[in-house]
Amino acid sequence: xxxxxxxxxxxxxxxxxxxxxxxxxxxxxxxxxxxxxxxxxxxxxxxxxxxxxxxxxxxxxxxxxxxxxxxxxxxxxxxxxxxxxxxxxxxxxxxxxxxxxxx
Numbered sequence: 001x002x003x004x005x006x007x008x009x010x011x012x013x014x015x016x017x018x019x020x021x022x023x024x025x026x027x028x029x030x031x032x033x034x035x036x037x038x039x040x041x042x043x044x045x046x047x048x049x050x051x052x053x054x055x056x057x058x059x060x061x062x063x064x065x066x067x068x069x070x071x072x073x074x075x076x077x078x079x080x081x082x083x084x085x086x087x088x089x090x091x092x093x094x095x096x097x098x099x100x101x102x103x
Contacts, residue, residue, distance in 0.1 A: 042078060045074060048071050049071040049072055049075050052071045053068050062099045062102040065099035065102050066099050068097075069094055069097045069099060072094035072097075073095060
């Protein structure tokens with residue numbers, strides 16, 4: 001049952017992150033992105049999150065959970081910066097994700 005809960009959480013994160021692929025954002029270096037550049041950047045972040053979630057599903061360790069958490073926070077915050085404030089809840093959920101019970 002615990003494994004199923006972890007799998008459900010990871011899959012939910014991947015599904016929610018895929019919704020962000022069409023948002024706009026700015027890169028970490030401060031360079032503003034618009035249009036297709038923005039979409040490509042967020043899509044790359046979503047793919048990274050998806051990859052980390054898959055690793056977590058296959059090997060549910062604290063380190064892999066933290067990697068998912070960090071990738072989810074980054075993707076969510078980038079969407080928020082673009083004006084998609086509805087993703088603030090998602091960012092907070094990633095921030096509240098407790099990986100300490102693993103391992």
